[in-house]
Amino acid sequence: MEAKKIMFIGAHPDDIELSCAGLILNLKNKGKDVFCVIASWGDYGGTVSDRISEQEKSFTCLGIPEYVNLGWPDTEISVDGRNIKKLEEIISEQNPDLIFTHWPEDTHQDHRSVAEMVKSICYRKNKNLIYFDSNSSLKFSPNYYEKIDWEEKKSILEIFHSQASRSKIIERAEMKARNHGMFSETGFAEGYIIERIINI
Numbered sequence: 680m681e682a683k684k685i686m687f688i689g690a691h692p693d694d695i696e697l698s699c700a701g702l703i704l705n706l707k708n709k710g711k712d713v714f715c716v717i718a719s720w721g722d723y724g725g726t727v728s729d730r731i732s733e734q735e736k737s738f739t740c741l742g743i744p745e746y747v748n749l750g751w752p753d754t755e756i757s758v759d760g761r762n763i764k765k766l767e768e769i770i771s772e773q774n775p776d777l778i779f780t781h782w783p784e785d786t787h788q789d790h791r792s793v794a795e796m797v798k799s800i801c802y803r804k805n806k807n808l809i810y811f812d813s814n815s816s817l818k819f820s821p822n823y824y825e826k827i828d829w830e831e832k833k834s835i836l837e838i839f840h841s842q843a844s845r846s847k848i849i850e851r852a853e854m855k856a857r858n859h860g861m862f863s864e865t866g867f868a869e870g871y872i873i874e875r876i877i878n879i
Contacts, residue, residue: 701827
């Protein structure tokens with residue numbers, strides 16, 4: 680991957696890590712610049728203070744020096760002109776070579792909303808776009824796999840104490856990493872769907 684600056688956009692704290700922590704660790708080891716955007720504080724799934732603390736600790740461990748949280752209402756993220764404009768402003772300001780976001784076919788409304796807005800912006804701004812999955816994704820069939828170090832990714836996911844026992848995120852992430860690793864014959868892997876690559 681020749682992209683120098685990569686942006687990850689997720690709806691809630693832990694969305695990006697659950698799907699992409701292994702890739703982010705690989706990118707940082709290669710000296711890539713990674714910037715993250717989180718749409719909400721995820722307060723429907725825990726207290727704001729816990730979610731902020733976990734998110735900041737996770738990004739510190741991943742080597743991500745700064746990120747943006749838009750503070751949109753958890754479970755109520757809407758696709759509207761104001762939200763699209765805000766996302767577009769951040770994308771224009773950061774000017775990433777490549778953007779990762781949620782797969783649009785998802786049972787969680789926030790994931791769908793974020794995916795729809797990001798896709799619209801990427802096509803309008805001529806940006807490269809790749810989708811990641813979540814535990815609520817539907818019909819997700821990767822066309823790209825990234826070999827990962829599962830133990831390193833697990834150590835990142837363990838930071839999210841408020842979610843680990845409630846949602847069994849680590850167990851689900853391990854099963855998914857094994858499954859992707861089996862299909863790609865790489866041991867443990869993360870799976871992605873390339874939507875649009877035009878200038879990397």
